[in-house]
Amino acid sequence: MGETVNGVAFAILAFASIGGAVGVLASRNVVHAGFWLLEAMVAVAGLYLLLSAEFLALVQLLVYAGAVSVLLLFVVMLTLRRREDAVRPLDWSLSGAVLALLFGSMIYLGIANFDIPVAEMPSTVPDIAALGEILFALDGGWVLPFEIASLVLLVALVGAVWWSKEDEK
Amino acid sequence: MDYIIAIPLLPALAFVVLAPLSRAARNRARYVAVAAIAASLVLSLMAFGTAWSEIPQEEHAAAPSIALSETHASESSTEPGLASEGGDELAEGGAVLWNRSFAIATVAGADIDLGMQLDPIAAVMLLVVTIVGACVQVYSLGYMHRDERVGWYYAVLSLFTAAMLALVLADNFLLLYLSWEIMGLCSYLLIGFWHEQEAPRKASMKAFLTTRVGDVGFAIGLFAMWGTVGSFAFSDVLSYDWAAPAAGGAATLVALMLLFGAMGKSAQVPLHVWLPDAMAGPTPASALIHAATMVAAGVYLVGRALPIFEASGVALSVTLFIGATTALLGGLMATVQHDIKKVLAYSTISQLGYMFIALGAGGLVAGFYHLITHAFFKSLLFLGAGVIIHAYHTQDMREMGGLARYLPWTTATFTIGSLALAGVFPLSGFWSKDEILTVLWHEGHYVTWAIALAAAFVTAFYVARLWFRVFAGPRQSEELHEAHNEMIAPMVLLAGITVVIGFFGPQIGAFLGHEILWPAFSMAATSLAVGGAGIALGWWGYGRRNLVVNTRSLKQRAGYGYDMLANKFYFDITYEYFIIRPFMRLTAGLAVFDMKRVDGVVNGAARVWNSATSLGAQFDTQVIDGAVNGIASLIRRAGQGARRIQTGRIQTYQRLAVGALVMLMVASVLLLVAKGA
Amino acid sequence: MMQVGPGAFLALAAVLFSLGLYGAVSKKSAVMVLMSLEIMAVAVNLNMVALSRWVTPETMTGQFFSMFTMVVSAAEIGLGLALVLAIYRRSRSIELSTMERLKG
Numbered sequence: 001m002g003e004t005v006n007g008v009a010f011a012i013l014a015f016a017s018i019g020g021a022v023g024v025l026a027s028r029n030v031v032h033a034g035f036w037l038l039e040a041m042v043a044v045a046g047l048y049l050l051l052s053a054e055f056l057a058l059v060q061l062l063v064y065a066g067a068v069s070v071l072l073l074f075v076v077m078l079t080l081r082r083r084e085d086a087v088r089p090l091d092w093s094l095s096g097a098v099l100a101l102l103f104g105s106m107i108y109l110g111i112a113n114f115d116i117p118v119a120e121m122p123s124t125v126p127d128i129a130a131l132g133e134i135l136f137a138l139d140g141g142w143v144l145p146f147e148i149a150s151l152v153l154l155v156a157l158v159g160a161v162w163w164s165k166e167d168e169k
Numbered sequence: 170m171d172y173i174i175a176i177p178l179l180p181a182l183a184f185v186v187l188a189p190l191s192r193a194a195r196n197r198a199r200y201v202a203v204a205a206i207a208a209s210l211v212l213s214l215m216a217f218g219t220a221w222s223e224i225p226q227e228e229h230a231a232a233p234s235i236a237l238s239e240t241h242a243s244e245s246s247t248e249p250g251l252a253s254e255g256g257d258e259l260a261e262g263g264a265v266l267w268n269r270s271f272a273i274a275t276v277a278g279a280d281i282d283l284g285m286q287l288d289p290i291a292a293v294m295l296l297v298v299t300i301v302g303a304c305v306q307v308y309s310l311g312y313m314h315r316d317e318r319v320g321w322y323y324a325v326l327s328l329f330t331a332a333m334l335a336l337v338l339a340d341n342f343l344l345l346y347l348s349w350e351i352m353g354l355c356s357y358l359l360i361g362f363w364h365e366q367e368a369p370r371k372a373s374m375k376a377f378l379t380t381r382v383g384d385v386g387f388a389i390g391l392f393a394m395w396g397t398v399g400s401f402a403f404s405d406v407l408s409y410d411w412a413a414p415a416a417g418g419a420a421t422l423v424a425l426m427l428l429f430g431a432m433g434k435s436a437q438v439p440l441h442v443w444l445p446d447a448m449a450g451p452t453p454a455s456a457l458i459h460a461a462t463m464v465a466a467g468v469y470l471v472g473r474a475l476p477i478f479e480a481s482g483v484a485l486s487v488t489l490f491i492g493a494t495t496a497l498l499g500g501l502m503a504t505v506q507h508d509i510k511k512v513l514a515y516s517t518i519s520q521l522g523y524m525f526i527a528l529g530a531g532g533l534v535a536g537f538y539h540l541i542t543h544a545f546f547k548s549l550l551f552l553g554a555g556v557i558i559h560a561y562h563t564q565d566m567r568e569m570g571g572l573a574r575y576l577p578w579t580t581a582t583f584t585i586g587s588l589a590l591a592g593v594f595p596l597s598g599f600w601s602k603d604e605i606l607t608v609l610w611h612e613g614h615y616v617t618w619a620i621a622l623a624a625a626f627v628t629a630f631y632v633a634r635l636w637f638r639v640f641a642g643p644r645q646s647e648e649l650h651e652a653h654n655e656m657i658a659p660m661v662l663l664a665g666i667t668v669v670i671g672f673f674g675p676q677i678g679a680f681l682g683h684e685i686l687w688p689a690f691s692m693a694a695t696s697l698a699v700g701g702a703g704i705a706l707g708w709w710g711y712g713r714r715n716l717v718v719n720t721r722s723l724k725q726r727a728g729y730g731y732d733m734l735a736n737k738f739y740f741d742i743t744y745e746y747f748i749i750r751p752f753m754r755l756t757a758g759l760a761v762f763d764m765k766r767v768d769g770v771v772n773g774a775a776r777v778w779n780s781a782t783s784l785g786a787q788f789d790t791q792v793i794d795g796a797v798n799g800i801a802s803l804i805r806r807a808g809q810g811a812r813r814i815q816t817g818r819i820q821t822y823q824r825l826a827v828g829a830l831v832m833l834m835v836a837s838v839l840l841l842v843a844k845g846a
Numbered sequence: 847m848m849q850v851g852p853g854a855f856l857a858l859a860a861v862l863f864s865l866g867l868y869g870a871v872s873k874k875s876a877v878m879v880l881m882s883l884e885i886m887a888v889a890v891n892l893n894m895v896a897l898s899r900w901v902t903p904e905t906m907t908g909q910f911f912s913m914f915t916m917v918v919s920a921a922e923i924g925l926g927l928a929l930v931l932a933i934y935r936r937s938r939s940i941e942l943s944t945m946e947r948l949k950g
Contacts, residue, residue, distance in 0.1 A: 007848030014858045021865040021885050030877055037881050040862075044888050047855070051899040053909050056891075056916075063916055068884060068923050075927045076877055079934045093872035099827055100871075104864035106834040111856045113841050118852065118900045131906060142910050149917040156921030160928035819942060820879075824871050 005050050013050065016043035030086045034072045041065040055128045170219065170267040173287055176212045176295060177338060179205040180302075181331035187324035195320025202323040203306045206330055210299040213292075220266055220292040224680055264288060268340055270402075279399060283347075286340035286403070289680050290537060294337035294469065297541055298462050300666070301548045302330045304659035305457040308552050311653035312453050312559070322362060322451065329355035333462045337469065341401040342391055345470065349387070349434065352463045353380050359458060360450040372446035379443040383433015387470075390426025393419060403473065411480030424477045424484030427470060428491070435467025435521045438495045442740055444518055448510035452558060455510065456551030460517050461544035468524040468540050475533050485529055492525025493620045500627035504634065508564045509554050512635050516590065517547055519624060523605055526621055532608035534683040539605055541677070542597035542670060546589040549663035553583035556652040556660075557639060566635065571644030578657045580640055582664040587636050589667045591629040592700045594693070600671035603688035603696055610692065622699050629700040633707020641711075855896035862889035876930045876940045880923060887919040 020040025027033040041064040048057035080086050135142050183205035187195050270284025287295075306326060313319045329352055336348035361373030395401065397419040398409045411420035431437070436444035447459050458464070471478065471488060478484045499519030506512045520543050527536035556579045561569050573580045589596035592603075602625060609618040651657070670677075678685025688696075862885055869882025891912040898908025930940050937944050 005850060007850045007854075010850045010854060011848075014854075017858070018861055018865070021862055021869075024878075024881050024885065025865060025869045025873075030875060033878060033881060037884065040885065041888065044892055047858075047892060048895055051855070051895050053895050053899070053906075056895060056909055056912060059913065059916060060888075060891075063920050064884065064888065068920065071923065071927055072877060072881060075930055078931060079877070079940050088875060091872050091874045091878075093868075095824060096868050096871035099824060099831060100864040100868035102831045103827070103834065103867055104860050106831065106838050107860035107863070108857060109838045109842065110834070111853055111860070113838070116852050116856075116897070116900060126904060126906060131909065134906060135910065145910075145914055149914050152921055153917055156924050160924045163925070163928040163932045820871050827867065827871065 009050055010047070013043050013046045016040070017047065019043075026090070028087050028090055030076050030080070030088065031073065034069055034076060037072070038065055038069040041069065055131050170216065170287065171269065172212055173216050173267060173338065174269065174285065176209045176216070176299070177285075177331045177334035179209045179212075179331075180327040180334065183327040184324050184331065187320060187327065190320065192318065192320060195324065196317070197320070199310075199320050199323040202327040203303075203310065205327060206299065206303045206306050209330070209334065210303045213295040213299040216287055217292045217296050220287060220289055221680060223266055224264060224289055265340075265404075266292075270340060281343065282341060282402065283344045284340040284402070285335070285338040285344070287338065289682060290472070291337050293537070293541060293677070293681065295334065297544045298330065298333050298337060301457060301461040301544055301663075302326075302333075304552070304663055305453045305548065308456075308555070308656050308659045309451075309453045311656040312555050313451060316451075318362070322359070322454070325355050325358045325362075326454065326457070329359070329458060329463070333466070336466055340403055342394065342403070342406065342474075343401040345473075346387060346391060349430075349466060349470075350384065352458075352466065353377065353384065353434075356380070356447070356458050356463055359454040360447045362450055362454065366449075368446075369449040372443075372449040376443040376447045379440055380433040383430045383440055386426045386428075386433070387430025390423050390430060393423045393426060397423065407474075407476045411477050420477050420481040421483050424474065424481045425487060427474050427477070428484060428488055431467030431470045431525075432491060433467070434470075435464050435525070436495075436518045437467070437491050437522060437525060438498055438518075439740060441495065441499065441518045445506075445511045445514040448508070448514050448564075452510065452551060452555035455514075456548040456555070459514065460547040460551050464517060464521055465524070465540050465544060468521060468528065468536060471525065471528050472533050472536055475528060475531075478528075479531065485531065487529075488525055489529025489614065489617055492522045492527075492529050493617045495519065495522030496526060496624040497522070497620050497627070500624045500631065503631040504627060507566050509557060509566050509569070509635065509639065510551075510564055512566070512631060513547070513550055513554060516550075516628065516631065519628060520547065520590075523602070523621065523624065526617060527605040527608060530605075530608050530612045530614055530617070532605065532612075534678055534681045534685060535601070535604040535608045537681060538674065538677060538685060539601035542589070542601040542667070545663050545670065546586045546596070546598055546667045549582060549586040549660055549667060550590065552656070552660050552663070553579055553586060556656060557583075559652065560649050561646055566638040568645055569639045570642035571640070572649065573640040575644065575649040576651050578651060578661070582657075582660040583640070584636065585664045585667055587632045591632040591704060592625055592696060593704075594697060595668075595671055597667045597671040599693075599696070599700075600674045600688065603693055604674070604685055606696055607686070607688060607692055622696065625696055626699045626703040629703025630707045630710075633704040634711050637708060637711040852896050852900040856893060859889045859893040859896065862886075862892065874942050876933070876942055877927075879942065880926045880930070883926070884919065884923060887915065887922075891915055 017040050020036050020038075020043055023036030024033045024040065027036055041060060045057045045060040045065065048054075048060055076086065135146065180202070183202045186201055187198060190198060265286050265288045267287040268284060269286075270282040272280045272282050274281045306323070309319075309322070309326070313322055316322065332348040332351035332355065336345055336352070339345040339348065357373045357377040360376050361369050363369045364373070391401070394406060398406050400406060411423075433440045444459060444464065448455055450459075478488060496519050499515050499517075499522055503512050503515035503519065506515060520539070524536045524539050524543070527533075527539060556576065557569065557572060558564055560572065560576060560579075563569070585596060589598035592599045606618060606621055606625075609615075609621060674685045675687070866882045866885030866887075866889060870879055870886065873879050873882060894908040894912045894915070896908075898906055898911075902908065934940050
């Protein structure tokens with residue numbers, strides 16, 4: 001196995017992200033769940049830093065921790081008229097738990113039996129500048145997917161506006 | 170000769186151009202469709218001319234036999250050389266002048282080709298389809314000009330023409346089947362063209378479902394064909410040794426299944442019930458689809474596959490039986506209809522039965538000859554009926570009369586068509602009908618010959634009844650006006666063809682690969698006498714000047730027989746009582762059962778199905794026959810099983826999807842582990 | 847000092863994904879389901895970034911992939927929340943149990 005990352009930092013961040021996810025699932029209050037999600041997102045951004053993906057870590061913070069969580073909280077605010085509405089009974093599902101457990105264990109079995117072909121990390125870790133260069137390289141770059149992604153966002157934006165506007169009746 | 174590809178392609182392109190346009194733009198652009206069919210007509214004429222000059226016709230004309238392709242063991246012993254030669258040529262559909270095929274897929278190592286070929290039969294059919302198609306499209310410019318969806322009408326008409334042209338050019342059964350289904354779709358769309366009204370809507374459904382029953386048979390036949398031969402190409406399938414012991418009963422199975430498909434499309438008893446109702450569509454569309462081309466596709470299919478039928482023998486007899494039954498019953502039912510288009514529809518059924526008789530007797534060329542002549546004169550009659558309907562604003566013949574003095578062109582052309590249908594010398598129907606009678610006599614099918622003669626008598630009778638009702642007697646409306654020129658011109662053209670085509674019988678026969686002789690005098694005299702008697706009876710019943718036509722007196726005189734005919738031989742009623750009603754009771758019972766069992770929530774699928782079936786039942790009756798019934802209840806049972814998981818809760822679906830995924834993962838991981846261990 | 851390789855990241859991603867999956871099928875509030883979907887999306891991204899770090903460190907293919915995944919999931923959450931709002935206006939509720947019109 002080629003290089004490794006700091007185990008202690010990983011352990012802390014992994015604990016934080018799993019804790020955040022469990023917090024989302026275990027919260028009775030929807031608002032609390034939103035905050036737990038925020039916590040999990042920040043922890044994952046830290047994991048990205050550990051993986052020397054600084055740009056992604058930044059985007060993760062901006063998009064998930066910033067935009068998505070705030071958006072979620074806004075929707076909660078708009079749809080719950082009274083404070084008590086936010087508190088709801090915990091939903092448990094045995095079949096869901098079985099499914100998730102089976103799914104997780106299958107993935108674990110898969111990973112355990114699968115040799116990941118590991119390449120050597122270059123001596124100088126590619127930085128954000130290198131990322132940008134590859135992204136916009138003329139040959140073998142990601143320009144077309146990038147443009148399509150922007151189009152997808154635009155369409156989603158229009159769709160969201162369309163759906164959330166008041167009915168004109 | 171690759172321009173032949175463009176013949177079906179041009180109308181298809183017209184559809185592609187017209188379909189996406191807005192309604193207004195499409196209406197203005199309808200001339201695109203007319204231009205496309207006109208170009209196809211020119212190309213077809215070129216193709217036909219080339220084929221005509223390249224086929225050596227003297228060779229066949231010299232053959233000393235009458236037009237027969239019988240290869241039964243008993244027959245072939247008398248003229249072994251000739252019969253087998255004739256059989257081989259038929260197997261190839263005559264000489265193939267041009268062939269192009271494109272592989273579209275590889276299935277289990279076998280290439281699936283879609284190809285086109287030009288042979289004499291295809292060349293003649295091309296000409297028939299494009300001439301009638303062009304006439305109908307030009308006629309429709311006048312007939313449909315006030316309709317607000319005329320653009321869509323032209324688009325569908327173009328698609329239909331393209332499919333029919335592809336069908337006659339196909340060099341394999343697969344393309345034939347594909348075109349066949351597209352035509353079914355177009356037929357459905359055109360019958361239900363005025364879908365704001367209830368009758369066309371239901372008629373389109375009835376037509377679609379009834380022909381679909383036949384199509385299932387066709388599909389099974391194709392499966393069996395592929396299983397036996399491993400190919401769909403005419404050249405492979407028809408040269409296959411179907412009579413060999415290795416083929417087993419495959420020939421009979423394939424032939425009967427193909428025949429079943431043809432019966433649905435060509436409205437043969439007992440799958441004929443959709444055609445009269447299909448008259449709810451626009452009249453020019455009826456002329457093209459339900460008189461000249463699509464309904465003839467069944468005859469074309471059986472004609473193409475005739476070597477398989479001959480190898481089977483049984484299938485040939487069944488074809489003969491079905492044809493004879495249909496020819497007679499269809500003619501009889503036409504005698505009591507009051508709707509002018511329904512008379513023509515039943516007449517079409519009867520004439521198609523005639524063609525099946527010819528094929529069943531092994532007379533391929535005689536059948537095709539009648540198909541050709543019938544296409545021209547029957548579309549002429551339909552176009553004339555359109556003018557008459559426009560003039561009187563009704564389809565009921567009891568409210569018509571006296572048109573002869575006010576619509577001279579229509580009267581002249583319609584009369585020519587009527588006389589051709591009645592088989593009067595020297596119009597086209599006379600020659601082709603006599604050809605069929607000759608074949609029957611020569612083959613020794615004397616009973617069928619008598620039935621065919623009876624059908625000819627009935628035909629002459631209802632033609633006379635129609636003619637005297639519509640054109641003679643006092644007029645019933647003040648404002649009778651002749652049609653527009655663009656409607657008259659196609660009718661005149663078709664009438665001209667009807668008059669002259671009979672004289673080219675021998676040439677056409679030679680071109681198609683078998684001799685058509687001038688009818689023997691005795692045969693011609695017999696059929697003329699029978700036809701004359703029918704016309705005379707029609708005149709006696711409906712044409713005498715001092716006669717007040719009184720259906721009631723006829724009903725009283727004929728009694729039981731009239732009831733039977735008026736009830737269309739109880740076909741619809743039988744379907745209603747034995748198929749629709751039990752089916753409805755079944756669905757109703759199951760619906761109650763469901764409501765008690767499942768939360769009292771009526772499921773959407775069942776409701777849609779119930780209303781669909783009650784529509785069909787309320788309507789006239791039967792829509793469906795046993796096969797559809799079986800399929801329907803199968804679907805229903807499957808639906809009942811499926812609805813239990815249709816809870817409408819997104820998470821249930823999610824669970825099912827993820828569950829399936831997890832199962833896959835379990836399987837693949839177990840495999841991985843097993844491999845690793 | 848303890849060191850970890852790609853396996854640990856993949857295992858962590860699997861745990862996160864399973865938690866998200868459980869939430870997505872068990873929660874009855876549409877907003878909670880959307881949160882669970884986000885957890886799943888993040889788990890997928892983590893997976894790809896980790897593989898990118900060890901398998902294709904120079905071309906960073908996994909990072910680009912997760913970038914686009916983020917775009918899609920941002921679009922998804924935006925549309926999803928707009929839908930929740932639309933449904934809320936219609937039925938005054940964001941409970942999934944009220945959305946059963948597809949019941950067959």
